[in-house]
Amino acid sequence: MTSMTIRADNLTWGVGQKTIVRDVSLRVEKNETLGLIGPNGSGKSSLLRLLAGLKRPRSGQVEIEGQNIASLSRRALARQLAFVQQSAASDTNLSVRDVVKLGRTPHRSALSGWSSADEAAVAAAIARVDMVARRGQAWQTLSGGERQRVHIARALAQSPTIMFLDEPTNHLDIHHQIEILRMVRDLDLTSVVALHDLNLASMFCDRIAVMQNGALVACDLPSKVMTESLLHEVFRIKAEVSPDESSGRPHIRFCSE
Template sequence: MSVVAENLHWRVKRKVIVSDVSISVAQGETLGLIGPNGSGKSSLLRLLAGLKKPVLGRVQINGQDIAKVSRRALSRQLAFVQQNAATDTNVTVRDVIRLGRTPHRSALSGWSEDDEAAVATALDRVDMTTRRTQAWQTLSGGERQRVHIARALAQTPQVMFLDEPTNHLDIHHQIEILHMVRDLDLTSIIALHDLNLAAMFCDRIVVLDAGVVRASGTPAEVLTQELLRDVFRVSAEVSGSPDADRPHIRFKAG
């Protein structure tokens, strides 16, 4: 499914958080949202997912205005993975993933073969099948994030939104998570703070600064020394790679 946002504007009281943002994400594409802290990445992600209502503008999923779609129906098409989701409840991995089936079930419906198949497929896709009966509290940070992605996959969405899914993970788990997301047969929009990871795993990148789009394009088009200086206020060398669209950033001290 494609995602198109037109002239999105959102504010809290008098403070503008997202200003006149328009983006387009093709079916099957992985789009990265990057920008300094407070640039509006998480807010834009929630506007795109229908979790916030814009003051102005609209979002279309596969040509359909999401403002005209019920939350339940929308949850059957898209999934949202938030950062650092947690629970103190004594539940198993499978219990957490089962929650992803909520949009597909009515209050009186029993657990179906389709539900069971969706959970089993989600467990397999994040390589957590052997951990399905393990207690949530015993999982590592990387394992918990994989379970959250599995819960989203159990919704059987066609679009996935992820808000800094690698936050607080070590580099091994960061790469593992983003490899997994990129290999999914889904349209994905990911808010990231690590610029080199964005270059490695995103087909295109949108740069936000104070709620405004400062640049949009392939990693090679966007991640320039000038942009890093002007938006992120850092000095850096940007070098090429065997894949011309995947630059590498080396930050300079001072």
């Protein structure tokens, strides 16, 4: 129980009359990579934002390492939690390094200078996503995969203990999808990743949480969650699931009929 990082209890949230997340309770362990899957509109993104404190739940609460996040300021929260949006865009033409430096915002006051700790965090983050050679390059000249890596570097520069990623592989080709997820899995952090690709979720996540109509319907090891009956139930697809020969993780083959 001591290794618990995120603990969410009975989270409910909605817009107007519509309830989007209903009564979700969830635990995430330290350094675990938790995948969040579910059909469009099942409440994945909203749940991710509730966990990251970007939305306030109507009821229920989230604790991060034993502290209720409602009692923390945005700034204090941002020193512990980083959030990577799906393909966040900007018209501003900053350099890669300038974008990563934004990650230090929660650690700097209005008048403080650029400290050696700031510099070290930024340099390490840029190195971690393998963008050292391109650190001076302008944002607008980067490809989609490079931009996503820079966003992850910026999140790393926040020196967080937990990272939330909302469909970080959207719009990327398969090579870059795998590259990003491998990077996320290998980070020394707790991470919660919303994903669409079931096979990638199965390959890279320690556990998988499944959302349907705003409720959490399963949360377990990939081999327990990725079953033919659950996929039929939640995604309304017919699929064959068999263990992968090398990793033993479930591999999903969709049937065309």
